[in-house]
Amino acid sequence: MFEGLKNCVMGEQLESFQVEHFQLVVRPDEESRHLAERIRRALIEAGFTTSETPQLVIAVGGDGTMLEAFHRFYKRIPKAAFVGLHTGTLGFYADWKRHEVDWMIETIIKNRTPKIVEYPLVSAIFEHQDGRRLRHLALNEAIVKSKTLSTFVVDVWINGERFETFRGDGLIVSTPSGSTAYSHSVGGSIIHPSIQALQVSELAAINNVEYRTLGRSFVLPRHHVLDIYPMHADGEILVGIDGNVFYMKDVVRIQAHVAEEKVRFARFRHFPFWQRVRMKFLGD
Ligand code: NAD
Secondary structure, three states: OEEEEEEEEOOEEEEEEOOOEEEEEEOOOHHHHHHHHHHHHHHHHOOOEEOOOOOEEEEEEOHHHHHHHHHHHOOOOOOOEEEEEEOOOOOOOOOEEHHHHHHHHHHHHHOOOOEEEEEEEEEEEEEEOOOOEEEEEEOOEEEEEEOOOOOEEEEEEEOOEEEEEEEEOEEEEEOOHHHHOHHHHOOOOOOOOOOOEEEEEEEOOOOOOOOOOOOOOEEEEOOOOEEEEEOOOOOOEEEEEOOEEEEEOOEEEEEEEEEEEEEEEEEOOOOOHHHHHHHHHHOO
8 A cells, every 4th residue: 555645855755655565676696596585485474475566676686686677667566666685796776785684674574664765767758750759768877879880970959959969979868866877987977866857978979170069968957858869861779778778770859858757765774875875986
């Protein structure tokens, strides 16, 4: 049963709901499988049930496992909340580490009504020559690149006005929670996920006397619309959505904005975003 909104802190909506059904998404390695089985047994013993329509999705593995869990469940069960147990060195989306598994199990059993935080997603619509519109939601980012090694040339428009012609390797349109992923590696800023925004970053832009781009990442607020128009005749592009790769043909426009939908994380304990950033980039 999902209850209504209870309070609002620092722009992140916090609500609580009752967990009865759960599902595990597990990285296929021995340790992750072993820990997942331990979680499954303990939760079932405590009266929870596994379900394909879970309220709680537990990702056991790395950030990639959380991204996989999100893509497996968000369409069918938009209300599902996610929590992660990390079995690698450090997972940005995971609140718990491998040696904390028993503590995590105990906390879930004791606290069936965790707080929920909601983070923004990017909506990317790929419009084809024949009018088809394919929509993808991204938890980290949507990347558009040339299909070949040749220069990726696109016109970039913001809110219906031409902004620039980009020439280079590609563009990254990232969510705030994805700002610590690929976007960070290309010099983008870190954005707190309570900010409803998307960040556009360049991949190897060509800047010389002939060609000019902004040369910096820029951030668009909610309700602003980014349009990317491929300039090659065939409209062939390479698309990355949270690490999943697609080849697309005849794409005439890519439209991106902050999605109406949000991803929900179950917070069984307090683990602030800036603490994650410090641990990941500065060490503990
Ligand atoms: P992967 O195994 O190649 O992971 C890449 C790294 O990104 C891992 O260390 C992972 O922990 C980290 N990561 C993923 N999401 C993160 C986030 N939101 N904040 C901080 N770190 C994060 O691939 P994967 O685990 O399947 O993850 C896919 C993601 O990898 C993509 O969404 C993209 O952001 C990222 N990636 C980064 C680069 C780069 O930095 N040059 C290149 C390709 C992909």
